Amino acid sequence: MIIVPEREIADLMTREAAFEAVEKVFAAMAAGDAYNFPVVREAIGHEDALYGFKGGFDQAGLTLGLKAGGYWPNNLEKRDIINHQSTVFLFDPDTGKAKAMVGGNLLTALRTAAASSVSIKHLARKDAKVLGMVGAGHQATFQLRAALEQRKFEKVIGWNYHPEMLPNIEKVAKEAGVPFEAVELDSMAEADVIISITSSFDATLMADHVGAGCHVACMGTDTKGKQEVEAALLQKATVFTDEVAQSISIGEAQHAISEGLITEGDVHQIGAVINGTHPGRTSDDEITLFDGTGVGLQDLAVAASVVDLAVEQGRAIEVDF
Incomplete structure (x- = not known):
């Protein structure tokens, strides 16, 4: 399994790459080649946090996985870390084996910005x-x-x-x-x-x-x-x-x-x-x-892109899982 820690994302993922990944997955969704799974999003009754899962499968890009995380509104004030926290997990669609774990905080910001940017373009x-x-x-x-x-x-x-x-x-x-x-x-x-x-x-x-x-x-x-x-x-x-x-x-x-x-x-x-x-x-x-x-497919698209970049640049951490 490949691990791409949060600390590596800024040097790997660009706005251009995020835009391309999100635009492609939106097109795949409309063509019926990719679909999202039902969202789970719940208040956990601790730290006023909202926690959940978003996932899906992109058959065109063969990307399967989920993002786990949510919103902890007290983080910035109490801990000096951002309120949104998340991690993306990718799986091999052929075997179901865990393929990658990717820090999702910066990716979430980049994919959300890419989505509005795609809408402005079109x-x-x-x-x-x-x-x-x-x-x-x-x-x-x-x-x-x-x-x-x-x-x-x-x-x-x-x-x-x-x-x-x-x-x-x-x-x-x-x-x-x-x-x-x-x-x-x-x-x-x-x-x-x-x-x-x-x-x-x-x-x-x-x-x-x-x-x-x-x-x-x-x-x-x-x-x-x-x-x-x-x-x-x-x-x-x-x-x-x-x-x-x-x-x-x-x-x-x-x-x-x-x-x-x-x-x-x-x-x-x-x-x-x-x-x-x-x-x-x-x-x-x-x-x-x-x-x-x-949507979960946005997260999976940018995570898959950053995994490819991490492997290409020799910055991916590989573990036997």
């Missing part, structure tokens, strides 16, 4: 100039770096529940040579692309905060009850997602469906746009929305 207007950020935590910095590579953005505007955290994303924007401005939520109407990356259980971004022609990537809702955007926004938008079943059960679409504003048939796979079986954006005034719930 759904945002080509002339998008203003990028809006709702959220300024650890994951927001990864989101912003990846998004800035997809269009020639001329300005980044940002809002966060805790304004003192906005320098996190301001620094990333300035490093990329793009001006940054802290704004109130109603100023998000100026944005051509908005990324929402919070852990909110109450809608923050409202329908009237989003202007015509905007592409919105909702990346924080991955649990029943969580909500980042007003349900009415999904009614106004053409809605895409990584996986429909997750979007309607644990993603943003859960709220719009429960309120009767949309149906399951109104939610489309982003992979269908990648494959060319869905037209995606059809006008400059259309609002598009990507509900990024985070």
Whole structure:
């Protein structure tokens, strides 16, 4: 079995490799060549933690496995480690033997950023100039770096529940040579692309905060009850997602469906746009929305990629298991 420790991931995995892996697996899902297993996600009754498993099988890439981990909200304050903790396990689909164990913390950040970046590539207007950020935590910095590579953005505007955290994303924007401005939520109407990356259980971004022609990537809702955007926004938008079943059960679409504003048939796979079986954006005034719930196949795709890189570079640890 191959082990790729967390400490090796930063030197092995690039944003470009993560983007390619996620884009390919989204396409495979839409083509019916890959599928996710049901998600297990539970509050464990200790440290306010949420713990669970996400897994799946990509028949096209012959990738089988799962990610185990979750969210420990007290980690940063109590232990000075990030709140999201996870490990990816890969198995040989021919034999079922354990194939690899891979540190999943940075990979999770990279694959989540890659997912929104894929949605921007395929759904945002080509002339998008203003990028809006709702959220300024650890994951927001990864989101912003990846998004800035997809269009020639001329300005980044940002809002966060805790304004003192906005320098996190301001620094990333300035490093990329793009001006940054802290704004109130109603100023998000100026944005051509908005990324929402919070852990909110109450809608923050409202329908009237989003202007015509905007592409919105909702990346924080991955649990029943969580909500980042007003349900009415999904009614106004053409809605895409990584996986429909997750979007309607644990993603943003859960709220719009429960309120009767949309149906399951109104939610489309982003992979269908990648494959060319869905037209995606059809006008400059259309609002598009990507509900990024985070699927196990994303984790497996980037983990398999990093294992290949580790072997190629002689940095993989091999153990008899």
